[in-house]
Amino acid sequence: MAAPQKKTRSTAQKALIRSALETETRFVSAKQLHRRLEDEGASVGLATVYRQLNALARGGDADTITIAETQLFRACSQTEHHHHLVCERCGTAVEIDPPSEDWMRQVAASNGFEITHHVFEIFGLCADCRAAATD
């Protein structure tokens, strides 16, 4: 039988957080998003920002990466598996394809492993940040 599946309610905070994240092209932290919301006059608790960002990530509506012990989020509507090319200065990110799945499975199998998942992110400097770094 189907799981009880508790029903979710639509709240103002949920909508605010979602739309704030969607207008952001960079990976942002919960704290950053929280500050931005209160700068815009909205009053949303930090705990709620964490909750909603995690919910979005769980539901596949946001990607997350961790940089310097801090989890960053970015809205994502893409359904296929992908990774990111991230500017380590400003957080701007571009979606990229994963390395060959066949190659990974091959490497794993030859060592007796069965793959469960993988992490892969390329970090660098975007054109803008490189230009800005010209002393």
Add this chain to the structure above:
Amino acid sequence: MAAPQKKTRSTAQKALIRSALETETRFVSAKQLHRRLEDEGASVGLATVYRQLNALARGGDADTITIAETQLFRACSQTEHHHHLVCERCGTAVEIDPPSEDWMRQVAASNGFEITHHVFEIFGLCADCRAAATD
């Protein structure tokens, strides 16, 4: 002129930590290594374990990965750049080659990025852990 390069002293704790890490084939956390040391009768402070593991990593004598907000360490004598295939159950790891550097640079360049570094780890279950998971 050459950097002042402060001189390092050899201590019992440093040797203990280094050799304990070297006998370990799995990725281990500072806490795990600390517990193991005190189980063996050695009395070493946790802060010292952190310090020495970080020093080993900085010096290239240890690899580190982060899993579930915890930093794990493993001795490594390899000098070339590499990655790991890690059993997410027992921590056993195998060193693997990186994906094509040319391909990564190509992807980055076509988006105006200049690569600084990348993270890549494959997680899975090793043969032993798969066998043990047979209900």
Add this chain to the structure above:
DNA sequence: CCGCTAATGGTAACGTGTTTCATTATTTCT
């Protein structure tokens, strides 16, 4: 409206990892 309960938000608690600083011990100097 009413009642049920999901959701919120302030705060306390948590876990990992770093910093501080008094104490210990290794190296160097005489």
Add this chain to the structure above:
DNA sequence: AGAAATAATGAAACACGTTACCATTAGCGG
């Protein structure tokens, strides 16, 4: 072999991102 200089240690305090708690608010079906 002392003695002086100072790197290293260790216990506890701290930093900080994230989660848990729980009393209060508010969405939604009736």
